[in-house]
Amino acid sequence: MQHYRQGDVIIKSIPTIPADAKRLHPEGRVILAAGEVTGHHHAIALLDGIQIEAYEKDGKTYLHIEGGDAVLGHEEHGRISLPPGNYESWIQKEYTPEEIRNVAD
């Protein structure tokens, strides 16, 4: 399966979205990872003509893209075009002896 990576976010194309994933209803854009200290987010803008459905399960975001390429943008990284299909996305992790935590920026 193919991976795409933008900074601390990784996206993998998958055949189907888990049936028990919870549907999200984002406004304006789907944020895959929020920048806590920079105000810069890894986000996909919701545009006319492209249907994007977002789901969440176990800390991962799932995307169903239809009708055209969705564009993942971030102020400090190159854009990534995601062709129609299903995707699973998660955030880079970091190890500490106490816990495994998401990389935060």
Added chain:
Amino acid sequence: MAKVEKLTTEQQAHLEAYFQDCLHKIGLNTARANFDVAEGVMTDFYARIGKKKPAFILCDSPFQAQVYMNLLQSVLKGGQLWGQLGDQLRGQLWDQLRGQLRDQLGDQLGGQLRDQLGGQLRDQLWDQLRGQLRGQLGGQLRDQLGGQLRDQLGGQLWDQLRDQLGDQLGGQLGGQLRDQLWDQLRDQLGGQLWDQLRDQLGDQLGGQLRGQRFNYFSTWMWGQWDMYWIAFYDFPDRFIHPMYTEPQRQLLHRWKQLAESVGFIYPFEGICFLCDRPRVIQRDDRNRLHCDDGPAMAFADGYAVWSIHGVRVPAEVVLHPEDLAVASIEQESNAEVRRVMIERFGQGRFLSEAGAKLLHQDATGKLWRKDLPDDEPMVMVEVLNSTPEPDGHTKTYFLRVHPELRPLLAAGLGEPQAPTAHNAVASTFGLCGHEYHPLIET
């Protein structure tokens, strides 16, 4: 009238000058707020939604406003003061106006200019101003305030508040609050609420605030940083040709007056908090909040945002990075803040003082190991951002990985891997080295 299809050369020149004015004279203005004008506009806005003139509380910073709002809310539990009007004002005086103006703009502009509108006007007046003002300046300030008020316990916040506001707050509680609230609110509050307020304000106030959890009040009205949408609708009417009705134009003008005069505004039933503009706004050449020897944004009461190229950091990282302790850098949980700390501390110095040894190096990065007495070793992978900065340099991050490079999965740890930098990066995404070959990486 025929639809406008193209901006003239003269209009193009106006657009550039207008953009610069909106940005520098309004959005980046650091002069003291003109509270008289703002009070006039807000009184008019309240009247337009059928509310009587509120009492105005003038604040040196949004932080001070948040403290006052918390204070009043806790003292006036059950009082009728706390109907937030931001939503209502925005709905009736902003969303409706914008909707109407958008339709009229659409009617007036021909296909070609609509494309330009989707291009130049929108890019410059909406996107750029919005990004620079509301996104970077207002957004960073809001995020910091929200984080501090929501996440920190009252006690910590109180310490910070005491440091930042010093005796001023005590003085103001006796001074400003007494003068303003006492006199202005007396008429608006019932006798019982008034007695409650009087009883509770006083020397013990600090004690009461201590240990109390603070709320963050959402910001609906951004004052000078609302200028992006005002500009977008104001420009065509003024410089292309008049296209709105007189009442619409007047209302838009009121919003512009507000943007020209103050910072954040928190409107409530009967009371309205107006915040002064920052005294200092420092940015880098990419319009991000930045100052490497002082606060990037600072208010008259000392409340400040410290930021290095758009990354909010503690003040000591800006002022005395050489005094940071290696342990405190290692313990910083935010990777972006840690990167800035290491850059400012000195990367070579960090690695040598940390006593790190280079284990492996490949195209992905470098793998470092540091042995700790009586503890498992600390293994870090040093990686470069895939997208270089516009100036050509590339940001370096250090991420801690499992000592055996076991993939970090949501449910726990995977199997050990050979010590390579590639395997280490793969493990941070919960993958083994052989699974990790991104098609595109930015």
